[in-house]
Amino acid sequence: MEILWSKYGFVHIEKPTDPTKTNYSFTGWYDGNTKVTWPYKLTSNKTLKAKWTQDPKYTVSFKANTESITDATTPSSGSYFAGEKISAPTNPTSEHAVFEGWYYNGSKVNFSSFTVPTGGAELVAHWNTATVSLGSTLTDANLKYDNSAKQFYIEGINL
Numbered sequence: 001m002e003i004l005w006s007k008y009g010f011v012h013i014e015k016p017t018d019p020t021k022t023n024y025s026f027t028g029w030y031d032g033n034t035k036v037t038w039p040y041k042l043t044s045n046k047t048l049k050a051k052w053t054q055d056p057k058y059t060v061s062f063k064a065n066t067e068s069i070t071d072a073t074t075p076s077s078g079s080y081f082a083g084e085k086i087s088a089p090t091n092p093t094s095e096h097a098v099f100e101g102w103y104y105n106g107s108k109v110n111f112s113s114f115t116v117p118t119g120g121a122e123l124v125a126h127w128n129t130a131t132v133s134l135g136s137t138l139t140d141a142n143l144k145y146d147n148s149a150k151q152f153y154i155e156g157i158n159l
Contacts, residue, residue: 012039024052058120082118097127
């Protein structure tokens with residue numbers, strides 16, 4: 001910015017556009033410890049410095065969502081900036097159910113596009129479980145899981 005001194009020994013400077021910095025909020029221009037007000041009366045050469053505050057981080061937690069599945073594992077929670085992308089965690093496991101994905105607010109999370117919302121998020125595991133009661137006359141039956149249909153079925157029932 002070119003500054004031309006007036007015959008009175010000062011010049012008024014208009015406020016420049018606020019700068020940006022990832023994960024920080026601009027709090028203002030400062031002359032030493034004094035926040036500058038605009039238009040700024042410049043009476044000598046000065047260096048004005050931008051001051052910043054770091055944006056808050058929010059917690060993303062993972063809930064196993066398992067009342068009947070007692071052996072499920074879940075990833076640890078973490079702290080992230082709002083708008084930050086997170087990587088998909090290792091899928092939880094259980095010997096008693098099939099993990100179907102992480103859900104946020106009722107929708108399945110697509111980690112390639114999911115960003116942390118302001119306030120954080122609790123991601124809930126969805127599982128496919130089946131309880132089958134086989135009668136005493138049922139023989140040669142196999143409980144199978146159809147991954148594409150996301151459902152269990154019984155194959156080879158001979159009554």
